[in-house]
Amino acid sequence: MVIQDSSIYASSPDYNVGHPTTQAIAKGVQLLRPGIAKESSTSMHARRLEPSDIEFFKSYGYLIKRGVLATETDAISQANELFWDSVPKQALRRDDPQSWLDDPASHWEEADHARVGSLVGTNWKMRSRGIRGIGTESCLVAGLANHPKMLKLASAFLAAPVRPVHRARGIYGVFPMRDEAHDRLFPHGDYMASQLSAMVLLGDVGPNCGGFTLWPGSHHRMHLCWDRVSGSVITGERAETYPAMRDQLLKDTEPVEFTGRAGDVIFWHPRVIHSAGVNRSGDSAEPMVRLIAPIDYQRAGETYLDDLEFGPGPKYQWWVDTRNVQEDVASAPDNIWFGWSFK
Numbered sequence: 001m002v003i004q005d006s007s008i009y010a011s012s013p014d015y016n017v018g019h020p021t022t023q024a025i026a027k028g029v030q031l032l033r034p035g036i037a038k039e040s041s042t043s044m045h046a047r048r049l050e051p052s053d054i055e056f057f058k059s060y061g062y063l064i065k066r067g068v069l070a071t072e073t074d075a076i077s078q079a080n081e082l083f084w085d086s087v088p089k090q091a092l093r094r095d096d097p098q099s100w101l102d103d104p105a106s107h108w109e110e111a112d113h114a115r116v117g118s119l120v121g122t123n124w125k126m127r128s129r130g131i132r133g134i135g136t137e138s139c140l141v142a143g144l145a146n147h148p149k150m151l152k153l154a155s156a157f158l159a160a161p162v163r164p165v166h167r168a169r170g171i172y173g174v175f176p177m178r179d180e181a182h183d184r185l186f187p188h189g190d191y192m193a194s195q196l197s198a199m200v201l202l203g204d205v206g207p208n209c210g211g212f213t214l215w216p217g218s219h220h221r222m223h224l225c226w227d228r229v230s231g232s233v234i235t236g237e238r239a240e241t242y243p244a245m246r247d248q249l250l251k252d253t254e255p256v257e258f259t260g261r262a263g264d265v266i267f268w269h270p271r272v273i274h275s276a277g278v279n280r281s282g283d284s285a286e287p288m289v290r291l292i293a294p295i296d297y298q299r300a301g302e303t304y305l306d307d308l309e310f311g312p313g314p315k316y317q318w319w320v321d322t323r324n325v326q327e328d329v330a331s332a333p334d335n336i337w338f339g340w341s342f343k
Contacts, residue, residue: 014316014317014318014319016309016310016311016316018310019191019234019310020234020238020239020240020242020243021188021189021190021191021234021242022188023242023243024243025187025243025246025247025250026243026247029247029250029251030251031185031187031250031255032253032254032255033254034185034213034254034255034256034257034277035254035255035256035257036207036256036257036259037062037064037211037214037216037256037257037258037259037266038060038216038256039056039064039066040052040053040056040057040063040064043063043064043065043066044066044067045065046065046066046067046068046149047149047152047153048152048153048156049153049156049157049341053065054341054342057157057267057269058337058342059216059217060216060217061214061216061217061218061219061220061268061269061271061272062214062216062258062266062267062268062269062272063266063267063268064258064260064264064265064266065153065264065265065266065267066260066261066264067261067263067264068147068149068150068153068200068263068264068265069144069147069149069150069200069263069264069265070261070262070263070264071263072143072144072147072263074139074143075139075140075142075143075144075147076139076143076144076202076203076262076263078137078139078143079137079139079140079143079144079171079202079291079293080094080202080203080291082134082137082139082140082171083126083171083173083202083291086116086126086134087107087116088107088108088109088112088115088116089107091104091107092104092107092175097176097287100175100176100282100287100289101175101176101177101178101282101287104119104122104124104175105119105120105121105122107119114128114129115128116128116134117134117170121184122174122175122176122177122184122210122279123172123173123174123175123186123276124172124173124174124175125169125170125172126170126171126172126173127169127170127171127319128170129318133167134170134171135167135168135169135170135319136166136167140167140168140170140171140293141165141166141167141168144168144200144293144295145165145168145293145295146164146165150198150265150295151164153267154196154198154267154297156341157196157267157297157340157341158195158196158297158298158299158339158340158341159339159340159341160299160300160301160339161299161300161301162196162297162298162299162300163297163298163299163300163301163302163322164300165295165296165297165321166321167319167321168293168294168295168321169293169294169295169296169319169320169321170293170294170319171202171291171292171293172276172291172292172293172294173289173290173291173292174210174276174277174278174279174289174290175279175289176209176210176279176280176281176282176287176288176289177278177279177280177282178282178283184278185213185255185275185276185277185278186275186276187215187246187250187255187273187274187275188273188274188275189222189242189246189271189272189273189274190270190274190320191232191233191234191310191311191317192232192270192296192311192312192317192320192322193230193231193232193270193298193307193312193320193322193323193324193325194230194270194296194297194298194320194322195230195270195297195298195299195322195339196267196269196270196296196297196298197267197268197269197270197294197295197296197297198265198266198267198268198294198295198296198297199212199258199265199266199268199292199293199294199295200263200264200265200292200293200295201258201260201261201262201263201264201265201291201292202262202291202292202293203262203288203289203290203291204260204261204262204288205258205259205260205261205288205290205292206259206281206288207257207259208257208277208278208279208280208281209259209277209279209280209281209288209290210276210277210278210279210281210289210290211257211258211259211277211290212257212258212266212274212276212277212292213255213256213257213258213274213275213276213277214255214256214258214268214272214273214274214275215249215250215253215255215272215273215274216253216254216255216256217253218249218253218271218272218273219269219271219272219336220336221245221249222242222245222246222249222271222272222273223271223331223336224238224241224331224332224333225238225241225242225245225246226238226242226271226331227330227331228324228328228329228330228331229328229329229330229331229335229336229338229339230270230298230324230325230328230339231324231325231328232307232310232311232312232317232324233307233310233324246273249273250273255275257277258277270296277290296320296321296322297322298322298323298325299325299339302325302326302327303325303326303327304323304324304325305323305324305325305326306323306324307323307324312324
């Protein structure tokens with residue numbers, strides 16, 4: 001499996017490439033091919049966290065909840081329409097799979113990256129700046145992120161009411177490819193100060209169709225690489241420890257991909273190493289575009305701080321709704337679950 005280089009950062013002025021999480025993966029690191037994500041025995045219980053869910057999340061760093069938003073067909077349909085309506089010059093057409101396979105990134109001009117988000121290779125992170133930018137639409141915020149079921153589950157994780165979400169990160173699409181020689185995964189950690197993250201499927205996603213991919217258990221190994229439990233800062237010796245720990249993890253841990261149906265949700269620990277999946281449906285009878293809505297949560301009533309050097313803040317990582325908090329504590333071997341509903 002090929003590793004994508006750090007050009008995704010270099011191509012965007014929205015990232016500060018000096019952050020330790022953006023350091024290139026060492027040459028010679030070979031990724032294991034992803035399997036399908038395991039599930040808790042109670043993943044079908046969409047309205048609550050069961051003890052088995054908690055133990056699963058603690059071990060693996062993620063939890064799939066099936067059908068949480070399956071009934072929100074209007075919001076999901078509107079999100080799909082938003083995605084296709086935002087394609088520059090309508091060069092990629094919803095009802096014309098052939099248009100997805102002909103180098104989709106070639107249709108983006110310089111201004112399009114700021115207007116609708118960058119498309120790098122086959123991965124489109126559809127978002128834009130501003131209080132009414134892409135990611136702030138009602139279908140994403142009210143219909144999905146702030147849906148009562150989502151807020152109830154997020155609060156159950158974090159042992160407190162959660163701050164209402166003002167924007168999702170946008171919509172992330174992965175277009176299909178035909179040539180396996182161009183497979184790309186980009187394993188990375190986010191420096192966005194979230195206390196809990198989620199991905200909502202906006203369409204059905206089968207195996208090898210670009211499903212959100214993560215490295216199970218990586219939250220445990222990466223925890224001490226960060227200055228604070230949920231903050232976005234890495235300094236001192238940790239700046240060298242982080243890439244070394246990440247690269248070792250990639251060598252010895254099999255990643256897994258999230259498959260399912262529209263309205264399924266995966267909650268994940270923000271320290272988990274993850275990547276957009278590889279969409280190999282281009283050679284199938286039914287090519288598909290994987291669409292997902294990324295959402296971040298944090299506890300309400302804390303003291304929120306912009307990080308003006310790296311983000312999240314007005315300059316970098318502006319699409320992330322969560323912020324560093326003054327109440328956060330320094331990372332220690334025994335406090336990975338500081339602020340959670342479980343220890």
